Amino acid sequence: MFTNPRVGDRRVDQFETAQTYLGRERRMLALRGPIIAAPGRWDQFSVTFIMDDIVAMNLADPEKPIYLIIDSPGGELDAGMMLYDLIKMSRAPIVTIGQDCASMATVILAAGHTRLSFPHARLMLHLPSMVFQGDSKLFEIRQKEMERLKNEMVDAYVECGVTARLDAEGKDPDGVTWPSVSQKIQNDIDRELWLDAGRGIEYGLVDRVATTEDLFGGIQTQAKDGTIPTGDFIPDVYPVSHRPLA
16 A cells, blocks of 8 residues: 655654545545445445545635546435535536446546546446335335436436437437437436447547546646646645445
């Protein structure tokens, strides 16, 4: 495990982990494992830790990009949508970088201001799911809620610019015309939809494949006024961390 000496720190634990170092020196966060609102075991991490880091980094410097590496099988839809909302509200541009992303993790990947994937990334989209018990009335209520959550998730994909491989006239590569991008996405995720990096770009889920310069140099991200900030994007602050399911 990477450890880095803490200069001037006289406490017993005088080393920091790679995650803490990357968060402070590079403004690079990592979302790894299931997306949950609150940890239930010692080896789980709440998505709220990452949200706290994003807020702190925005307050420290709202211009420098924040990098979010995502390697997640998905998780709680409610927790994921909280992070999605914060990414959309962030003043600092958030660069999402997908490794292996499934379900809700692909929604978070798509939410980034700049969306990248590793060359051999695997991306999977599917319908949200829920496990519950109860009588037929409760089943009806939950079924309606699941339909609402599915529409909310599809709307998030569309809001993030996912095209589902449709052209300007609404035609897919086979020449079939679809009424809307939403309906095409709903049709695609009726069963598991697996994408590699190239197909993820065609689908509009990511912008391009990450390069060495992206990870170890810096990304030229447009500011809100349309200009490209000058200077070094290697940052200098803050640490990291890591219901219905998607």
